[in-house]
Amino acid sequence: MKTLITGASGFIGSEVVKSRAARFRLVSRNLRSNPIETDESDIFYVESIDSSTDWTGAFGNIDSVLHLAGLAHNKDSKPADYDEVNFLGTIRLAQEAQKQGVKRFVFVSTIGVLGRCSKEGPLNRFSSTAPYDCYSKSKLKAERALQELASKGSMELVIVRPTLVYGAHAPGNFQKLVKLVNLSPILPFGLANNRRSFISVYNLSDLLLRCLTHEQAAGHIFHACEQEPISTKDFVNKVAKGLNKSLIQAKIPPKLMKVFLTCIGKKITYDQLFGDLEVDGACSQKTLNWSPPYTIDESMKFLRNTND
Template sequence: MSRVLITGTSGFVGSNIKITSAKKVVRAVNSNVENTNVSNHTHFISSLDSKTNWNNAFHNITSIIHLAGLAHNHDYTVEDYKSVNVQGTLHLATEATKAGVKRFVFVSSIGVNGTVTHNSVFTPGQVACPHNAYAQSKYDAEVGLKKIAAETGLEVVIVRPTLVYGPNAPGNFGALTKLVKKVPFLPFGLANNKRDFIAVQNLADLLIACSEHPNAPGHTFLASDGETVSIKEFTNAIAEGQGKKLIQLPLPISMMKFAAKLLGKSAMAVQLLDDLQVDTSNAYDILGWKAPYTMKQAMSLLSDQDSTTNQSDNK
């Protein structure tokens, strides 16, 4: 049985791996020294870069799931991404290899595959085409990890998730859930785009599988639920998961994109309104993995989030 160290456990995905796979997580890496909800099996770091102190972090560890890093944010510079996402990742892998860690599961980004052309489907083996500084940093880390693997024998597994959703998710999904909760209508009545998403519970399950399965090393997996939906269907599922009724207004896509441009939200419009499909077949062919939760099942957990929020508000 693998003994796993997970970085980024205070984040959205990392915290869900701890919740869904508590018996498998041996050590968590956390940068929040004031967090009182951590166990004794926590390694604290002050920062993630080429100088991070990893002393004593890898005792009895066989695999690492590396989630920590800078997310896509216009406040970060190219150098910020390089320092954390590239140099921090490669330093971690190098130090882990020295300590005898066998496997390194790297959570990259679907942005490494580039931007979508009409009716195209991303595949694991296609030529990478990062479309922004964040995606470029993830790709540079992938390249560096493969070099370390070739030189040391470290078993590297790369996972590129689509948009991750679930209770208390940040980013666009978090904004959508709040909007659906407050407003009984959305403008996606004419939206028939094709997008793949992944529930955080499904991604957590896939990452654990990648940390354990003997056939995982050397492969890149594109992660999704395996269900292609439109943004209209996706937001309807959010509403159903929250027990809400939602009316979808028939606004033209061009009008929504124009409004988004005026508001400086073009990137959000692309993520919600354009197509993005991925080929996840190698996860099943190689690992025998398929998503344990359907989108409907995963969305039903949003009602648990609302219950928790209401209990917190009433305290």
């Protein structure tokens, strides 16, 4: 039996497939979007993943689905676009999988469904949802619809909410941070003693593989993070070490940075760099008997091979 994996050519998906710890059927829009060497019979082609995707023939010999594909932060996308892909596209995939007798559906959501910051201690499975943008709102809609679907059928559901995922070739905010460390020997995070949770793509890949097979995973929501939170200052220092770069951290008061970033319309950036986002990942560690196989320093070493 195999796992159908969407987003297989993406940042997280390519790492999961690379592990060769399971047999996969890769969902792809064309050959060029799939860099993994595999037999053509292991690829299922679609035009797009949305509310009208034709999944006919996708689930033969498939006993689980790992759904990674989705519309992330895109300035050109409208709220309806996020719902079409992340919400309606997910539900259509899950409905078709359930009809075809798929045993387990692993959905990769986002910690953003709980908010942008953790102001009252670590976020955990009892924390109230507080999605703050189109992406996190569409993911939460998908979570709730999947839970309702799973309650009416036999397909097992596992939801994984990753914190910021870092590693070589990471997109988004981490990519911007790597570029910043490469460009500037001085950065303003010397007094950024906040607490934020992260997870490397290598650790997340290991966790997702565990979620596909572990008997106790069904029905759980797992917050994907490494064991200890870290300050932005220390995290950036580890990025610099991973890139083999010298770095000076200027001790600029966070309040001054808040005023500056707010004045230039970057309040969200301030929250991301100086606010707390501490997450409790105990559920995955206890339920799945899982701990991250890589330390943060070991994960950062992979950055050296991509440092131009």
